[in-house]
Amino acid sequence: MAGISPDDRLRVTYRLFCGEGENPQDKATDIAYEQTVELPAECVGDAITERVVGRVESVESGAGRGGTAVISFSPEWIGNDAAQLANLLFGNISLKKGIVVTGIEWPQTVIETFGGPSHGIAGVRALTAAAVNRPLLCAALKPVGLTADELGELCYRFAAGGIDLIKDDHGLTDQPSAPFDERVRCCAEAVARANDATGGCTLYFPNVTGPATSLDRRLEVAGKAGCKGVMVSPLLAGLDSLQHISRETGLAVLAHPALAGAFFGENHGILPEVLLGDVFRVLGADGVIYPNVGGRFPFDDRTCQAINERLRGDLGNIRPALPAPGGGIDVKIVPHWLSQYGPDTILLIGASLYRQGDLTQATRRLVDTVKRCAG
Amino acid sequence: MAGISPDDRLRVTYRLFCGEGENPQDKATDIAYEQTVELPAECVGDAITERVVGRVESVESGAGRGGTAVISFSPEWIGNDAAQLANLLFGNISLKKGIVVTGIEWPQTVIETFGGPSHGIAGVRALTAAAVNRPLLCAALKPVGLTADELGELCYRFAAGGIDLIKDDHGLTDQPSAPFDERVRCCAEAVARANDATGGCTLYFPNVTGPATSLDRRLEVAGKAGCKGVMVSPLLAGLDSLQHISRETGLAVLAHPALAGAFFGENHGILPEVLLGDVFRVLGADGVIYPNVGGRFPFDDRTCQAINERLRGDLGNIRPALPAPGGGIDVKIVPHWLSQYGPDTILLIGASLYRQGDLTQATRRLVDTVKRCAG
Numbered sequence: 001m002a003g004i005s006p007d008d009r010l011r012v013t014y015r016l017f018c019g020e021g022e023n024p025q026d027k028a029t030d031i032a033y034e035q036t037v038e039l040p041a042e043c044v045g046d047a048i049t050e051r052v053v054g055r056v057e058s059v060e061s062g063a064g065r066g067g068t069a070v071i072s073f074s075p076e077w078i079g080n081d082a083a084q085l086a087n088l089l090f091g092n093i094s095l096k097k098g099i100v101v102t103g104i105e106w107p108q109t110v111i112e113t114f115g116g117p118s119h120g121i122a123g124v125r126a127l128t129a130a131a132v133n134r135p136l137l138c139a140a141l142k143p144v145g146l147t148a149d150e151l152g153e154l155c156y157r158f159a160a161g162g163i164d165l166i167k168d169d170h171g172l173t174d175q176p177s178a179p180f181d182e183r184v185r186c187c188a189e190a191v192a193r194a195n196d197a198t199g200g201c202t203l204y205f206p207n208v209t210g211p212a213t214s215l216d217r218r219l220e221v222a223g224k225a226g227c228k229g230v231m232v233s234p235l236l237a238g239l240d241s242l243q244h245i246s247r248e249t250g251l252a253v254l255a256h257p258a259l260a261g262a263f264f265g266e267n268h269g270i271l272p273e274v275l276l277g278d279v280f281r282v283l284g285a286d287g288v289i290y291p292n293v294g295g296r297f298p299f300d301d302r303t304c305q306a307i308n309e310r311l312r313g314d315l316g317n318i319r320p321a322l323p324a325p326g327g328g329i330d331v332k333i334v335p336h337w338l339s340q341y342g343p344d345t346i347l348l349i350g351a352s353l354y355r356q357g358d359l360t361q362a363t364r365r366l367v368d369t370v371k372r373c374a375g
Numbered sequence: 376m377a378g379i380s381p382d383d384r385l386r387v388t389y390r391l392f393c394g395e396g397e398n399p400q401d402k403a404t405d406i407a408y409e410q411t412v413e414l415p416a417e418c419v420g421d422a423i424t425e426r427v428v429g430r431v432e433s434v435e436s437g438a439g440r441g442g443t444a445v446i447s448f449s450p451e452w453i454g455n456d457a458a459q460l461a462n463l464l465f466g467n468i469s470l471k472k473g474i475v476v477t478g479i480e481w482p483q484t485v486i487e488t489f490g491g492p493s494h495g496i497a498g499v500r501a502l503t504a505a506a507v508n509r510p511l512l513c514a515a516l517k518p519v520g521l522t523a524d525e526l527g528e529l530c531y532r533f534a535a536g537g538i539d540l541i542k543d544d545h546g547l548t549d550q551p552s553a554p555f556d557e558r559v560r561c562c563a564e565a566v567a568r569a570n571d572a573t574g575g576c577t578l579y580f581p582n583v584t585g586p587a588t589s590l591d592r593r594l595e596v597a598g599k600a601g602c603k604g605v606m607v608s609p610l611l612a613g614l615d616s617l618q619h620i621s622r623e624t625g626l627a628v629l630a631h632p633a634l635a636g637a638f639f640g641e642n643h644g645i646l647p648e649v650l651l652g653d654v655f656r657v658l659g660a661d662g663v664i665y666p667n668v669g670g671r672f673p674f675d676d677r678t679c680q681a682i683n684e685r686l687r688g689d690l691g692n693i694r695p696a697l698p699a700p701g702g703g704i705d706v707k708i709v710p711h712w713l714s715q716y717g718p719d720t721i722l723l724i725g726a727s728l729y730r731q732g733d734l735t736q737a738t739r740r741l742v743d744t745v746k747r748c749a750g
Contacts, residue, residue, distance in 0.1 A: 094636030238613030
């Protein structure tokens, strides 16, 4: 299930894998108590049971000892707290076994509270001035260990080649080799210089992932350097970082999936399309990076398409977000991904550009290919 | 492997489960690049390879297609950033398959930077004035949905019974039923009243998990209300919350494992003793809650003992931390856990006290039992 909940309760669908002595009905009831009151039924009065305990809306038995359950929760216990949303979805039950969150229907109040992307697909596209008939192209700035000047030089070359977006590698934080402030200044200046020279509109999104206490300062530095957006890894920096950036700044935000794979267990976890699609979007991601099928990560085609659908599909009045498949996209088969994923996509190209040596030439060829295919 | 690294590099041991066409040596090399430069070897110059890329220190083949590898990383890329530590350990490789972090040897510089617990076992014990020959007893304040006054009343009863610690349920955040400030004030006042009446020394640790932007204010409210410590769920609030509380306040900090179970996959993840033991301790947890064997979670005896060892064992000059097993400890078998886990433990008792109705009587019986067994 996905979309908006019919009754303003958070409706979560769980696929259940029952162990010896378990059955889907009891396992669902256990989840409903564990995720709310954390007490056995006999210790909870009627009023709290009615207001707080999750309601098992349906349970269906499946193959073997498995099943599917829908449990609904009052949004009152989430409030405006991304941490508490994650806790309600999978906090304590993460420590159990055989439970996969496969779908969420969102209460209107939760949707409105978190608010989703502040720019969305159209907003990010407008920042880049890319035509609506083609995907955006994003290069990754790497590796960690280069100086701020060296990273700035790479930025210049990508921008001179006409790339739409340049994002920091997610491992670039505030290391002595390229401290955050210096890196952002060098890279933003280099991109501005290249844009001046070419009349282009390349954007640079620095990685702001780091200690929560440094987030506001880094966002300010990025904004003052002229950046229109940033990248953050929500599972490293705290899930509320997405919400904070999208609600408190004018910056677009690209979410990186570092650490997210811990949740993608086959028999226990949260489906990638729910975490990277639904949750990241609702919390405010304008774009979400994920490991594309056929690259160096094991995502399959179904998962990639499902993430795309969750990011772009109707979800009350919140904006659609851009899928950003990456992790081994080869420039040679970019036309394939164009037809596969359509224009409302960010194609993230890393090593495949670096391998070609002359970054500006390599970028220009890629941009030309994409424009030609789209045209 | 555990303890201090011999050469000031972060040495991580990985258990590898190889899929079709994989072998342990190549999988280890892939991790070394993926977690640092995120580029193929041919795109990385010698200087960066030497300084940045992880070094595969050893690879041993195991049963089937599996194996064990040790990879070392320069601490330069971590700095004082808890998010970057998590990223280096498991960020991108979380999105791959068949990799389990089974051990860490810590560089002295990383140990010194993060600093570990600010109170440690002796410090927390001193706050409670409990004798050194017995474990500390901790009650959980629940359920969500009660008013601040009602939660305060529960606090009074636990404190009147002589419990050492009362912690908020980790689902109590800042809900309208009991807003944070009001809850902390009511609960801290109730505990102080009970302490005045009994001459006891019960502590109340409020849950400060929530948006990062609210953390400092919540810590200030807790401190002003007289709390000597707090609880936080690092994986909900951001890993650096532990470090922030332990380094920037005088408060003790109890870490809750919500969401941590996502990492405990059998063939992919981080071993519980590494995440809850090593990492939480190094980042500053004075005590770490985990789901005890035999309760309502599937941890086994080996895992519980391993967590205890990692929390209490020698680790350079950082303080030992208190294991806090919970999640279904029955008061009836508390003597068993006393002999099993020894005095440097927090026994966390929830439902088993609530089930008895009269909380003060139930608590007093529990405290008496523990004092008698220890005596």
